Amino acid sequence: MRVCWMYHDIMDLYGDKGNMLVLSKRCKDRGIPFELDTCGIGEEKDLSSYDLLFFGGGADKEQLSLIPDLLSRKENIAKAIDEKTFVLLICGGYQMFGKYYVAADGSKIECLGFYDYRTETGAEGSRCIGNIVIDAQLDDLHTKMVGFENHGGQTVGVDHPLGKVLYGCGNSFDAGWEGFYDGKVLGTYLHGPLLPKNPKIADFVITKALQKKDPGFQMSDLQPLDDTLENSAREALFKRFEIEGDK
Amino acid sequence: MQKLAILVTRLSSWVLSKMGRGGSMPGRLGIKIAPDCLNHLKFGGPVILVTGTNGKTSTANMVSDLMEEAGYKVVTNRKGDNLRVGITSTLLSHCSLSGRVKADAAVLEVDELNMKYIVPALPVTAIVVNNFFRDQLDRAGEMERIIDTIESVLPDYQGDLILNGNDPNVVRLAMAAPNARKIYFGAAKNASTVEHSAEAAEGKFCPKCGSRLEYDFYQYSHIGQFHCSSCDFATPKLDVCPDEIDLDAHTFRYDGHVYPMASDGLYSLYNCAAVLAAARSAGVDPKLAEKVFARAERPAGRNERFEKAGRDCILNLVKNPTGANEVMKVIEKDPAKKTIVIVLNDNAQDGRDISWIYDTVFEKLMDDSTEEIICTGTRAWDMALRIYYGGFTGKIRPEESMEAAVHEALQAPHVYAVATYTALLPTRNTIVKEMGL
Numbered sequence: 067m068r069v070c071w072m073y074h075d076i077m078d079l080y081g082d083k084g085n086m087l088v089l090s091k092r093c094k095d096r097g098i099p100f101e102l103d104t105c106g107i108g109e110e111k112d113l114s115s116y117d118l119l120f121f122g123g124g125a126d127k128e129q130l131s132l133i134p135d136l137l138s139r140k141e142n143i144a145k146a147i148d149e150k151t152f153v154l155l156i157c158g159g160y161q162m163f164g165k166y167y168v169a170a171d172g173s174k175i176e177c178l179g180f181y182d183y184r185t186e187t188g189a190e191g192s193r194c195i196g197n198i199v200i201d202a203q204l205d206d207l208h209t210k211m212v213g214f215e216n217h218g219g220q221t222v223g224v225d226h227p228l229g230k231v232l233y234g235c236g237n238s239f240d241a242g243w244e245g246f247y248d249g250k251v252l253g254t255y256l257h258g259p260l261l262p263k264n265p266k267i268a269d270f271v272i273t274k275a276l277q278k279k280d281p282g283f284q285m286s287d288l289q290p291l292d293d294t295l296e297n298s299a300r301e302a303l304f305k306r307f308e309i310e311g312d313k
Numbered sequence: 314m315q316k317l318a319i320l321v322t323r324l325s326s327w328v329l330s331k332m333g334r335g336g337s338m339p340g341r342l343g344i345k346i347a348p349d350c351l352n353h354l355k356f357g358g359p360v361i362l363v364t365g366t367n368g369k370t371s372t373a374n375m376v377s378d379l380m381e382e383a384g385y386k387v388v389t390n391r392k393g394d395n396l397r398v399g400i401t402s403t404l405l406s407h408c409s410l411s412g413r414v415k416a417d418a419a420v421l422e423v424d425e426l427n428m429k430y431i432v433p434a435l436p437v438t439a440i441v442v443n444n445f446f447r448d449q450l451d452r453a454g455e456m457e458r459i460i461d462t463i464e465s466v467l468p469d470y471q472g473d474l475i476l477n478g479n480d481p482n483v484v485r486l487a488m489a490a491p492n493a494r495k496i497y498f499g500a501a502k503n504a505s506t507v508e509h510s511a512e513a514a515e516g517k518f519c520p521k522c523g524s525r526l527e528y529d530f531y532q533y534s535h536i537g538q539f540h541c542s543s544c545d546f547a548t549p550k551l552d553v554c555p556d557e558i559d560l561d562a563h564t565f566r567y568d569g570h571v572y573p574m575a576s577d578g579l580y581s582l583y584n585c586a587a588v589l590a591a592a593r594s595a596g597v598d599p600k601l602a603e604k605v606f607a608r609a610e611r612p613a614g615r616n617e618r619f620e621k622a623g624r625d626c627i628l629n630l631v632k633n634p635t636g637a638n639e640v641m642k643v644i645e646k647d648p649a650k651k652t653i654v655i656v657l658n659d660n661a662q663d664g665r666d667i668s669w670i671y672d673t674v675f676e677k678l679m680d681d682s683t684e685e686i687i688c689t690g691t692r693a694w695d696m697a698l699r700i701y702y703g704g705f706t707g708k709i710r711p712e713e714s715m716e717a718a719v720h721e722a723l724q725a726p727h728v729y730a731v732a733t734y735t736a737l738l739p740t741r742n743t744i745v746k747e748m749g750l
Contacts, residue, residue, distance in 0.1 A: 075517060081671030087702045127457055131523050170458075191458075196665065214666045257668050262698045295701055295711065299694035302713075 082122030084259035121159025160253030198234030213256030322405035340401030365443030501556035652725035689718035
């Protein structure tokens, strides 16, 4: 499995690098070769050659500096998606696949526009901050996702949300829905980081990535791992928020 | 209303102190009665503020001691009550009914987000800024916002601005303060200086033009000698720059004189440099700081050692990746067999967001000398997961009860305990009890 972490030195807020640790370990523990590459501003890379593209979240000001480079890669990213490269987007990365986002200072930043959703800024600098639990549906996988959200951006016009909010805000204050998923791209505001406490999502992402080279590969083909720690961490939070755990 | 505010604050402070308590309640009452009560206070001498992410309390306490050493009667919020209400409590309970503060100098530790209230309200003569790191991000949003709020009160500020010249995010404040006299402090290269660093999360881009920053060397995290790759933004000429830094002997030299370091580690040296720069700003003989550094109290949970009958336990506070990484380095240096207990809480003062544990290099703990890592606190399982995904091959033991975790850890002869803010005192108490001290 070949992964490209886009703009890793800019888009790494709130421990997003933990997601790469999880993918790497869950592949290696199963004997699946795992290769992590990075792509910075100005670097020549054919993104369609990877099985997975990962974008994390960045600080407002720093994130701005990569926009021209990102837009110059638009065709290449579209080609990657067409050719079944799976895309995992967290927070800022999620916003950048929509039409535009409005930065905290009010300026409107044109984005890739692959989808119709767009991100306005929270009124008077308000932010959605706190623990979040959602009930997510990804293809045949139905699972709860748990994480921590911290975003001023209010994402609206999402036609394929990832899941229903059980605790927390989601795409915007009182949105009721969180993230985006259409079979090719998974976008979410969940930091935490996302994958350590959501092992099924990690395995789902690995499966989607492996399907690029092996379209028949199923999640059930993955060798089971001992997820005792992961499940205990989830249960502790479900208990705290009085949410029924996964059965 | 001003007199009433002072009266009520003084009275309630007095009552609380008779009950053996302190706190912010008196200041809260004072502000309620006269919202602008700070604006009308009269000061007879320097008003020095200390702010930044790490080291505020130590630095402010040392500046306060220095001023006392120089003969000033000082009013200070020594207990670290650094929000607007706490500062109001401190000042109003030390002033006459006419609003004259009964001291020759005020030294105040100020929370970064409260600078916007304090700077415009008081006749501030000097502001010391130590550093800016990611800290309690969920409370403040992003570090950028913290810096913005401080910058917003600087355009009219006419006092001294005492800045860490090795932190680009601190140096940028100078651009927002055209009327201030700038004094820069830093530190010379030493044994722990490195040319490359993977820890410099906050120093990647020039705050002036957005281009990439380049470093000649790093001291720790993003603290070091930097310059912009395309504009003139760079570490300025340092007015106070300790050299001949000996981290083992805990000494350094400044202006031809050798000083003891107040505590371990390079970040403590920067606190000392800030104090020397404050001395320069206030026109106080820097040599007076020698005594201050020598007797500086090592706060609880900063490499605090407990020892009995051949067993020992070393306790450290961690509150953000930068501070935590420094703690990891100290533990990594110890080759002896050890057990480690990590207490991770996610209460408001710890930061509700615990993702910082992934920005901290816990991998430094993961060598053969670490036999077991016990994870506890309100986020015991998250901590255990972090260690697991970090690739630790020794024993990982999650334990929801802190007392049980500390008890288990202390079965080993050599233990390191690492605790977040709200976990520190309970953990300390448990260690003292378990070891029978």
